[in-house]
Amino acid sequence: MASKKIMSFVFPAIITLIIVLIMSVIPAYAQYSSSPLTISPGPDLRITLVNQEPDPVSPGSTVKERIRIENYGAKDINNVKIEILPGYGYEIVDTPVRNIGTMKGAQKGVTAFIESFNIKIKPETPEGLLKIKIRQTSDNQEFPIDFEFDVNVQTTTDALVISSISTTPSELEPGKEGKLSFIIRNSADSLLSDVKVSLNLTGAIFSVIGSTNEKVVSFINPKQEESVDFNIIVNPEASLGIYQVPVTITFRNSAGTSFTKNIIAGIVINSEPSYLLNLESTDVYTSKTKGKVTIAVSNTGNGVMKFTELDLVPTDEYDVISASKVYLGNIDSDDTQSNTYEIYVKKSVNYKVPLRVNIKFKDKFNKEYTKEYLLNLQLLKSSEASKLGVTKKASITTIIFSFMVVVLLLVFWITMIIDVLRNQLPREKKIIWFIVVVLGMVLGSAIYYFVARRKPKK
Structure with a gap:
C-alpha cells in the first residue's frame, strides 16, 4: 500500500x-526563428531562386537572377561565400564570387541575404530551362556544397521593337505621294536576321509604288535600329480620316528560330480646306439705297467644313440692317451654302463698296480656320442704272404722294396765273408778273403770292 x-x-x-x-x-x-520546429541543431545553409528579370529571357540577352541565402540551423556559419560556376549556355557578366560573411543562426525569411547576379544567355542556347550552378563554402564545412536553379529561356517577339511609325508628310493627301516609315530596333543582345516587313493592302486606301508591299532587312545588330520605308500613293477618291493598316513582321533569332509579330500602323489622310467665297447676287446698284446682297460659300475641297459661321461686318461705307453673323452649319464637299443680308449703302469709292466678310469653320479633325475677305460690291452711275432699268421703283404710297404734290403745285400755279390776270395792276406790272408766274412756274408763283397777289377784301 x-x-x-x-x-x-x-x-x-x-x-x-x-x-x-x-x-x-x-x-x-x-529566439532564432518564428518557426522553431524548422530549425536544425547544426549549420544548415540553403540557397533558393527568388526571381529572374526578364522572365522568360531570350537567347543572347542578359538576365538578372536574384537568390536568397538562408541559415536554417541554430548555429552561426562563418565566412560564407557564394560563387556562380561556369556552365553550358551562359556566361557570368559581373563578379562570380560574393562574400556574404557570417550568417547568424536561424537567419532566414525577412533577415536572409539577397544577392543578384547578371548572367548572359548565349545566343545558341536552346529554349527551355537552363541549369545555373552555385557553389557555397564556409569555415563551418569541410567540403563545398553545390546548388542548382533553373532559368527560363524563351525567345519572345519583344526582342524586336517598333520604335516609331511615321508618314511623310505627317498628313497624307488624296491623290498624292508620300512615305510610310518604320524604325525597327533589336533590343536583344544577339543578332536578328531575315527581318521582313509586310503591309496588308486588302481594302487599303493607298498603293505601294516603286516596290512590293514587302521589305526585307538582312540583319539588325544587337541594340541597333534599322529604317524600313515604303513609297506610297493615296487613292484620289479616299475620304479624309484615320486609317489602320495591318503590318506583319517576321524575323529569326541567332539560333535560327522564326518569330512573327503583328502590329497596326495608323495613318492620317487629310488636306487643307479649299473653298470659294463670292457675292452671289445683289439688288443694290446705287449709293443711298437699301437692298439685299447674297454671299455664298462653296466647299471645293475633299473634307467637310464643320460649324461654319459667316459674318458681314458693318463699315463706314454701309450698314447691315439684318443679322450680321449667321450660322451655316456643315458644308459637305462639292456643296454650297449661302445667306442673304439686307444692307444700306451710305457711300462708295469709284462706285465700289468693299464688303468685309469673316468666315470661321473647323475641318474633319476639329482644326479651326478663320479668315477675313473683302468682296467688292460694284455700283452703277444713276444714268447707267436708269438705262439698265435697275433703279429702285417707288412704292405705291410714294407714287400717290408724289402725284398729289404735283397736282397741288399745278393748281397753285394755275391759280396764281388767274390771280395775275384778275389783279388790278398797272398794265406794265401785270405783264411783268404774268411772265414771272408763267415762266417761273412754282417758284415764280410763290414770289408773286407773297409780293403782289390780290389781297382778299375784308
Missing part, C-alpha cells in the same frame, strides 16, 4: 517535470 501511495505522488511529479523541461527548451529555439 505504501508503494502505491509513493507511485501516486512520483508519477505526476515526473510528468510535470517533463512538461517544464519541454517548455524551457522551446523558447531557447524560438
